[in-house]
Amino acid sequence: MDAMARNRDRASELRSRRVRELGAEVLDVAEFELAIAHLRVPELV
Known part of the structure; x- marks a missing residue:
């Protein structure tokens, strides 16, 4: 929430x-x- 407050103006x-x-x-x-979230999951063969 701090980031939003800093950038609000x-x-x-x-x-x-x-x-x-x-x-x-x-x-x-x-x-x-x-x-x-971008998760990279290896393929199981």
Whole structure:
């Protein structure tokens, strides 16, 4: 959760800038942690 807190201001700034550039409207913003594991398992022959 610390990483999200550290990057919150920068992410908000980037999002706001792009929304203005595109003339878009933000309907909702959500934060979540995503963990991806890539396990390499050898094939048994």
